[in-house]
Structures are given as structure tokens and as C-alpha cells.
Amino acid sequence: MEDLAKLPELEPSDALRRRTLARSRHRLEASLALAHRPVRRFLVDLVTPALVLGGAASYLVWAVQCCNHG
């Protein structure tokens, strides 16, 4: 493994580094805020998927009805 270990380090461009850090810090703040709001977290974790599934089910019912009518 000697030669593989000697391969040079690669680093992101300054622009990529700045962009990544800025977006990550913003996301981290949002995640921390969410983690400290249990009710809101409950809503996001459980209710949102339920709404999505409910929406999908309604769409399926509508599609089946459309097929039946012609």
C-alpha cells in the first residue's frame, strides 16, 4: 500500500469550500432549531409523510375513477 498512501491530497476549490460551509452552517442551524422543538419535529416526522401518503392515495382513487368512467 506504500504508493497509494503517497498519492497527493486533493482539495476543493475556495469557491466550493465557501459554498459548502455556508450552506452547511445554514442547514445545521435549521436542524438544531428543529431538534429543540419536539412538537414541530413530531409534525415534520409523522404528519408530513402521512399527508404525502394521503395525497398519493387520493390520486390513485381519482385515477381509478377516471379509468372506470372511460
Place this chain on the structure above:
Amino acid sequence: MQFDAIYTTYEKRIYGFLVRLSGRRDVADDLFQETWLRLARHAPTLSEDTDIAAWLFTVARNLYRSHVRWSIADRLRRRDVVEAVTSTTPEIDHAWRERWQKLETALGELPVAHREILLLVGVEAMEPQLAAQVLGISAAAARQRLSRARAALAYALGEEGTPWKI
């Protein structure tokens, strides 16, 4: 801030891993950014004893796997890692540059399964057991894969039968 300390520690390692895994700077740039966004999103739920290195490499590797699954065009495009690397480091000596280019090219031509374990164990000096965790396979399977990957790399370098130095 702890996040910044983790970023500083692993920035180059994760970026190098992604560039060499994908062979493409543009792809690596996107996946690199997404890896850190994932850490930011999951940071509040990570426990104190989480192995951050293993976590980050697992996310980076899974993002690449997912990218490959959805992007057929990328698989057909030329790898640009060797050119990108060598053009940014003019000060190295000629012999090593040649060896290094050969190594990068050979690495890039290996199947992804071989390339990723060589990058983790060979380049990142990760213990095979930890690499197994990143790859989601057993330690025994990782050792076997590593052995095959080493043989494949030696073959690609035309060094089959020579003492292992890779």
C-alpha cells in the same frame, strides 16, 4: 463550533475520496457538498460515540453509488482525475509523476468495488474492519475484496508477480 472542526479535519480526505471514486471533479464537487449537508442535517441526532470518519465516508460512498445508479451518461464519460491532479502540482519529480499517473489511471480503470476499498484502506489508511463498516460488508468479505483489488491493481499496472508495493 464543532462542525467546523470536523469539516477542517475531513475536508481533503472526503474530497479526495470522491474525486478518485468518481473520476470527475464536477461530480465530486456536488457529492462533496451534499455529504456535508447530510452531516449538518443529521448532526443533532448523532450520538457522542459516532465514528465521524466512518459516517462521512459511508455517506459519501452511498451518494456516489446513488449517483451512478441514476446517471448512465456519467459512466460513459472520460475520467479527468489524473489530468486535474497533475496539472495542479507542478513541483513533483518526473519519475514519481509518471508512477503516480499510472497509479491514478489504473485505479480509475478498476471496478468500483475494488476502487473504493483500495481508496479507503490504501489511500485513507483505514483499518479493513472500519472499511468493511463503510462498505456495509463483513470484515471477512472486506479482506477478501481487498486482496482481489490489490491483485487487480497490480495486474492493471503490469506488475503481476512482482513484490507487492501498491
